[in-house]
């Protein structure tokens with residue numbers, strides 16, 4: 001069997017998916033995750049139909065690096081995925097900067113260029129690149145492809161890329177990039193399959209996971225998005241603040257004496273649902289909690305999402321469809337319902353029965369705006385991009 005691997009390497013987890021190539025078309029055959037990296041790493045891999053292939057713990061593995069864990073994963077796959085020939089590995093790379101609007105085959109020059117973008121995404125980019133480097137050491141001849149989360153937003157209008165700062169800063173790369181691009185690209189592809197007229201229309205895609213953003217798409221292309229210079233902008237998230245008056249940051253530093261790294265920690269790790277509830281950054285935990293602080297955090301999350309969606313409707317000049325995706329967007333009917341009800345004035349009418357049943361179409365038949373739920377699948381997008389580079393090796 002020939003296969004392609006999609007890899008999403010973050011600070012505390014590495015997600016992987018193995019796509020078998022039957023007649024050249026990738027289909028998911030197995031996948032899994034190494035999580036709790038830096039604490040007590042745990043590796044779980046299973047087949048597409050749920051059979052556990054590997055379940056391994058490193059209880060004293062707090063010092064294990066991403067590279068060591070990847071080496072373990074490679075060793076295991078060489079021993080157990082008998083007859084499986086990996087043609088290439090595709091990586092989610094958070095930042096492609098101003099230059100990379102398409103996936104790229106990795107070489108040393110590309111890695112050096114991507115390394116210079118680490119200051120723009122300090123919590124994500126170094127881990128993405130570390131995984132690529134680790135695999136280059138393990139298997140130097142294996143083709144690797146970098147797929148950028150910023151790429152989908154590349155063609156958006158210049159105005160939607162600008163911050164109201166001096167021009168020279170824009171030239172230095174301080175601009176609104178946008179993220180979650182692989183997820184939005186997948187939504188655009190799926191829309192073309194399930195509803196081609198909507199695919200040509202004005203759509204807001206809501207990627208609501210631990211990280212959360214909205215993308216305004218017209219004809220399947222990004223025209224605006226809520227994340228900007230970093231993945232901190234826009235919606236309130238699990239532990240990130242989202243958009244915030246920049247004066248708050250000045251106040252924290254100048255009046256309250258916080259250092260830059262303390263502010264960074266506050267905005268990325270201690271804010272959002274976690275900060276407001278004081279309980280958890282996980283929507284499931286908050287949904288199960290009777291505490292008023294949990295209810296307030298959920299209310300604020302949906303308030304911000306609807307408020308930002310209203311802004312994107314202005315960028316689109318109207319709205320034909322709203323698509324929910326990612327952990328919260330796919331599974332939390334209450335959050336979807338609250339966001340949609342706040343947007344009723346736009347002509348959205350949610351079908352609460354379909355919504356509670358997590359159906360694919362959750363708008364009422366008379367809704368002027370269609371409301372859909374489409375499961376996120378960035379890995380699939382990465383695999384198909386990677387196939388473009390190694391496709392000539394397919395059977």
Ligand code: ADP
Nearest residue numbers: 209210211281282283284285326327328331332
């Ligand atoms: P990430 O951005 O890390 O990929 P996910 O897309 O997995 O995140 O989303 C994580 C969020 O989705 C968490 O807040 C979690 O509580 C929520 N979530 C995941 N599954 C469910 C579910 N079945 N029901 C309700 N919430 C869920």
